[in-house]
Amino acid sequence: SLVLVTGVTGFIGSHVAVTLVNNGYRVRGAVRSMEKAEELVGLNPELKDKVEFVFVKDIVAPNAFKDAVQGCDYICHVASPFFYENVTDNKTQLLDPAHKGTINILEASLNEPKVKRVVITSSFVAIGDFMKDPYSGSTYTEKDWNPISYEEALETKNGFAAYCASKKFAEIAARNFVKERQPHYDMCTVNPSLVIGPPIHPMKTMESLNASNRLLWSLINGSKAQPSFQHVQVDVRDIANAHVVAIEKPEMSNGRMLVSKGPFITNDVCKILREEFPEMKDVISEPTDVPFNDKHYKSDNSYSISLGLQYYSEKQTYIDTALKLWERAKQL
Numbered sequence: 001s002l003v004l005v006t007g008v009t010g011f012i013g014s015h016v017a018v019t020l021v022n023n024g025y026r027v028r029g030a031v032r033s034m035e036k037a038e039e040l041v042g043l044n045p046e047l048k049d050k051v052e053f054v055f056v057k058d059i060v061a062p063n064a065f066k067d068a069v070q071g072c073d074y075i076c077h078v079a080s081p082f083f084y085e086n087v088t089d090n091k092t093q094l095l096d097p098a099h100k101g102t103i104n105i106l107e108a109s110l111n112e113p114k115v116k117r118v119v120i121t122s123s124f125v126a127i128g129d130f131m132k133d134p135y136s137g138s139t140y141t142e143k144d145w146n147p148i149s150y151e152e153a154l155e156t157k158n159g160f161a162a163y164c165a166s167k168k169f170a171e172i173a174a175r176n177f178v179k180e181r182q183p184h185y186d187m188c189t190v191n192p193s194l195v196i197g198p199p200i201h202p203m204k205t206m207e208s209l210n211a212s213n214r215l216l217w218s219l220i221n222g223s224k225a226q227p228s229f230q231h232v233q234v235d236v237r238d239i240a241n242a243h244v245v246a247i248e249k250p251e252m253s254n255g256r257m258l259v260s261k262g263p264f265i266t267n268d269v270c271k272i273l274r275e276e277f278p279e280m281k282d283v284i285s286e287p288t289d290v291p292f293n294d295k296h297y298k299s300d301n302s303y304s305i306s307l308g309l310q311y312y313s314e315k316q317t318y319i320d321t322a323l324k325l326w327e328r329a330k331q332l
């Protein structure tokens, strides 16, 4: 089967492509730079002759995916703007590209009878409430929705809140589209928490590292950033597998899968990596004695496990990611 992957030159998209190829799928990657496409294959030789590329300059433009979807059996729509620093216009930088990109791909798929399912990479940030006290003991599941309103999303000066809203409203728009238009294909979402993992996608400098890995990189790049952050995390390789599960499992028809391993505690990251790599102590931040707060919000991954998804241990994730980050930094 042929799978269109958007955002294929990004952090998650590149892993989705590699995992699909390893599972016997053919992949068509949508890119906005052919140079990046070549770099991606250079970095991942297993993609050579297994992936073709289609140029989609702007996912927001009308008919952007008209040619890209032709002949595809499945779509993995991974592309969406993911940044929350220096946001100056919530609507044009985040809300519109997330929303219009999603609607464009669903509309284009109406014209390709072969499409059986569209898998959209949504997010845990479409699920959780990040404006309330993080230590209020919530455990989030697929039933929850981030309560932010569209008006708040337009007005907020908090770039992270605007990013969260862009994912929420894109997912809602996709679900409404399917209800109203009753397409011949079905749709589902994969909702990852903070995705950490070895970066295998093209990047020019370590400063252009994707947003989620930057959190880990700041703890191991010699800048000695203070570890003071708690969230929930998942390995990028598990997210890639989750996209395969989302394509293959009949239960995921119109489904929603929260994909998350467990707590991400920056103190623990530093402890684990200092223990594993004593020779790198000079560049790894020192853990503080801030205790683990059990009232911090949690993610319930039982549905994903019931569908057969397996998870990397957090230790393995941090070790593999640190090694790859140090390797890439040396090469750049």
Ligand code: NDP
Residues within 6 Å of the ligand: 006, 007, 008, 009, 010, 011, 012, 013, 031, 032, 033, 036, 057, 058, 059, 060, 078, 079, 080, 081, 082, 097, 121, 122, 123, 124, 125, 167, 191, 192, 193, 194, 195, 196, 210, 211, 212
């Ligand atoms: P990246 O920034 O590495 O990848 C984003 C991808 O989307 C890139 O390939 C980028 O293209 C493409 N893209 C962004 N904006 C546009 C646009 N306007 N037009 C065309 N393409 C665009 O981030 P991730 O891989 O981490 O994110 C991928 C998806 O996963 C996003 O939908 C994100 O919301 C979601 N997600 C990520 C999480 C994380 O912690 N990383 C957690 C939960 C969800 P190009 O390569 O050309 O720059």
